[in-house]
Amino acid sequence: MAWLSFISLLLCLPAFRNDGDEFFRRHFLNPDPEKAFSIASKQYRTAFHFQPPQNWINDPNGPMLYNGIYHLFYQYNPFSAKWGNITWGHSISGDLINWTPLDIALRPSDPFDLHGCWSGSTTILPGNKPIILYTGINEAGYNVQNIALPKNISDPFLLEWVKPPYNPVMIAADGFNATQFRDPSTCWQGKDGFWRTTVGAEDFEMKAKALLYKSEDFMRWTRAERPLFSTNSSSMIECVDFFPVSVKGKRGLGSSSTDSVEAKYVLKMGVFDNTHDYYLIGRYMEELDEFIPENAFEDDHRLWARYDYGSFYASKTFFDAEKKRRILWAWSNESDTISDDIVKGWAGLQIVPRTVWLDDNGKQLVQWPIRELESLRLKKVELKHIELSEGGVVEIKGVKASQADIEMEFEIPEFRKAELMNHEWKLDDAQMACHQMDASIRGSIGPFGLLVLASHNLEEHTAIFFRVFRSRTGDYIVLMCSDQRKSSLWPELYKPAFGGFVPVDMKEGRISLRTLIDHSVIESFGGGGRTCITARVYPKLLLAGGIHTYVFNNGSETVKIRKLQAWEMAKARIN
Numbered sequence: 001m002a003w004l005s006f007i008s009l010l011l012c013l014p015a016f017r018n019d020g021d022e023f024f025r026r027h028f029l030n031p032d033p034e035k036a037f038s039i040a041s042k043q044y045r046t047a048f049h050f051q052p053p054q055n056w057i058n059d060p061n062g063p064m065l066y067n068g069i070y071h072l073f074y075q076y077n078p079f080s081a082k083w084g085n086i087t088w089g090h091s092i093s094g095d096l097i098n099w100t101p102l103d104i105a106l107r108p109s110d111p112f113d114l115h116g117c118w119s120g121s122t123t124i125l126p127g128n129k130p131i132i133l134y135t136g137i138n139e140a141g142y143n144v145q146n147i148a149l150p151k152n153i154s155d156p157f158l159l160e161w162v163k164p165p166y167n168p169v170m171i172a173a174d175g176f177n178a179t180q181f182r183d184p185s186t187c188w189q190g191k192d193g194f195w196r197t198t199v200g201a202e203d204f205e206m207k208a209k210a211l212l213y214k215s216e217d218f219m220r221w222t223r224a225e226r227p228l229f230s231t232n233s234s235s236m237i238e239c240v241d242f243f244p245v246s247v248k249g250k251r252g253l254g255s256s257s258t259d260s261v262e263a264k265y266v267l268k269m270g271v272f273d274n275t276h277d278y279y280l281i282g283r284y285m286e287e288l289d290e291f292i293p294e295n296a297f298e299d300d301h302r303l304w305a306r307y308d309y310g311s312f313y314a315s316k317t318f319f320d321a322e323k324k325r326r327i328l329w330a331w332s333n334e335s336d337t338i339s340d341d342i343v344k345g346w347a348g349l350q351i352v353p354r355t356v357w358l359d360d361n362g363k364q365l366v367q368w369p370i371r372e373l374e375s376l377r378l379k380k381v382e383l384k385h386i387e388l389s390e391g392g393v394v395e396i397k398g399v400k401a402s403q404a405d406i407e408m409e410f411e412i413p414e415f416r417k418a419e420l421m422n423h424e425w426k427l428d429d430a431q432m433a434c435h436q437m438d439a440s441i442r443g444s445i446g447p448f449g450l451l452v453l454a455s456h457n458l459e460e461h462t463a464i465f466f467r468v469f470r471s472r473t474g475d476y477i478v479l480m481c482s483d484q485r486k487s488s489l490w491p492e493l494y495k496p497a498f499g500g501f502v503p504v505d506m507k508e509g510r511i512s513l514r515t516l517i518d519h520s521v522i523e524s525f526g527g528g529g530r531t532c533i534t535a536r537v538y539p540k541l542l543l544a545g546g547i548h549t550y551v552f553n554n555g556s557e558t559v560k561i562r563k564l565q566a567w568e569m570a571k572a573r574i575n
């Protein structure tokens with residue numbers, strides 16, 4: 001993340017609007033010194049999502065497993081709940097669920113990072129030597145790439161990092177904007193012995209490039225003439241991630257040459273203009289250093305796949321060599337105002353880490369919360385074979401509605417009765433469709449789904465639901481929405497209706513949904529993790545304790561809950 005988006009946040013958020021009265025009323029007329037009934041309530045802090053004890057957090061940086069310990073670094077402002085003074089915060093974990101905070105790993109100290117230690121990655125070099133490659137904002141305000149090494153390789157926690165004097169190791173090349181050149185990826189080593197990394201950049205025509213750099217010794221880096229990827233459809237791209245996925249099965253692969261396993265490659269880019277993460281799947285020809293996407297469509301990033309259609313950005317994966325899986329982290333930002341964040345004393349969190357693999361169809365990724373999350377499951381309730389006719393509602397009782405994990409499967413007996421879509425939707429039309437079709441607008445098949453963090457009279461609720469359509473060519477189109485518009489009675493929140501299409505095969509007339517509810521964050525996984533949406537909401541009734549979870553159907557066709565399991569979740573020990 002960069003200063004530009006910070007400026008745009010300032011411009012569009014109410015800190016500078018004429019909202020003094022509301023701000024005062026909300027925060028200071030409150031008689032409770034503990035801020036119990038305000039947006040600053042502790043009730044909005046999460047129980048099983050990664051957050052530092054206080055202050056601002058954004059991008060995940062350099063996640064890795066090193067000698068049996070998981071490390072997560074993150075963009076962190078040690079002084080405030082708003083963006084600025086960016087350092088690398090550092091926490092460690094044995095299970096990716098419970099975390100211990102450590103001292104800040106990187107802070108601005110040298111001419112090459114005087115104005116900030118921005119995002120980057122770790123790579124574990126042969127001989128089990130971890131190394132950090134990160135973006136520094138140098139004394140002139142330009143983006144440069146730097147290296148940091150563990151001070152004491154025998155320290156199991158890797159507490160201290162040193163920045164060698166030969167930094168920076170990369171500066172923006174001629175033809176590229178030196179303020180738009182950042183976030184080096186985890187490095188991979190080719191058969192020729194050269195290390196490679198890719199760095200997001202913008203040329204003077206404002207076109208994005210995933211530049212490729214090579215090095216033999218990790219010190220001297222040369223830019224390859226041809227970028228790994230370029231697009232005319234976007235300006236700056238951030239946090240480029242590039243990694244192999246096996247063609248069959250869920251097994252993850254390390255970043256370097258994947259010997260015998262048949263692999264495809266994923267290139268993920270954070271499009272800075274709209275702060276969405278998009279990915280392409282394709283082939284990587286190492287000898288030519290060429291990435292050839294299979295699904296880039298007309299060089300239009302709006303049509304590319306996304307990991308998540310909600311509050312989700314700056315994601316980054318790493319390979320867990322012990323459990324042979326690839327794990328995804330991402331930043332989820334607040335939906336409230338900067339002034340709210342200052343009063344709260346914190347802003348931002350990380351999604352629950354997700355395992356990522358290639359779908360059987362080879363065309364998209366599938367994501368699922370890591371197994372370890374299930375260790376927090378407490379009391380369980382189950383529902384089975386419940387029919388919901390038009391207007392039907394069932395409450396899920398017996399688990400704490402603000403701290404739950406719900407897995408369910410819907411069956412649609414008459415899915416052939418899906419309404420015909422009379423126009424062709426493009427991939428990026430889902431959010432628009434969700435805005436037009438809220439949960440109260442009746443269709444034939446759907447809307448049906450969950451109402452979470454809901455008040456008894458539904459004055460406040462977040463609706464996560466599906467609608468099924470038929471195209472003229474006979475395919476079924478499943479729309480998934482996560483609608484925040486009625487999520488809270490607090491004013492001035494960001495309340496979009498997020499949406500994505502779910503590429504599921506309707507042959508059996510079934511759609512699954514998993515939803516993680518954790519106070520102010522709701523992560524939903526549709527179609528077995530093929531479409532994911534993260535929402536950030538702050539229901540007022542959460543503070544009064546009157547919240548519920550419902551399953552609903554507002555379509556004219558009956559849908560069935562084949563099976564539903566809901567667990568109350570324990571609080572993890574996080575920082």
Ligand SMILES: *[C@@H]1O[C@H](CO)[C@@H](O)[C@H](O)[C@H]1NC(C)=O
Binds near residue numbers: 082083
């Ligand atoms: C950055 O740190 C300086 C020195 O502590 C402080 O004066 C300034 O307000 C901080 N800025 C932000 C945005 O946190």
Ligand SMILES: *[C@@H]1O[C@H](CO)[C@@H](O)[C@H](O)[C@H]1NC(C)=O
Binds near residue numbers: 152153154156
């Ligand atoms: C390096 O770390 C090890 C393990 O914690 C410790 O025993 C050793 O004293 C440290 N070395 C230095 C120079 O600090």
Ligand SMILES: *[C@@H]1O[C@H](CO)[C@@H](O)[C@H](O)[C@H]1NC(C)=O
Binds near residue numbers: 004
């Ligand atoms: C470089 O990028 C910055 C930030 O987007 C922009 O303000 C500036 O005009 C760009 N410089 C050039 C020479 O294009």
Ligand SMILES: *[C@@H]1O[C@H](CO)[C@@H](O)[C@H](O)[C@H]1NC(C)=O
Binds near residue numbers: 232
């Ligand atoms: C971008 O535009 C340039 C010049 O118009 C063209 O040469 C190039 O092929 C385009 N790139 C892509 C990826 O379409």
Ligand SMILES: *[C@@H]1O[C@H](CO)[C@@H](O)[C@H](O)[C@H]1NC(C)=O
Binds near residue numbers: 438439440451458463
């Ligand atoms: C379902 O539809 C009815 C009637 O339109 C409406 O009152 C109700 O609020 C809807 N449910 C949801 C969750 O919007």
Ligand SMILES: *[C@H]1O[C@@H](CO)[C@H](O)[C@@H](O)[C@@H]1NC(C)=O
Binds near residue numbers: 275311312313
């Ligand atoms: C998160 O907050 C919302 C509301 O303020 C903005 O619209 C998003 O752009 C922002 N996302 C990021 C990644 O900053």
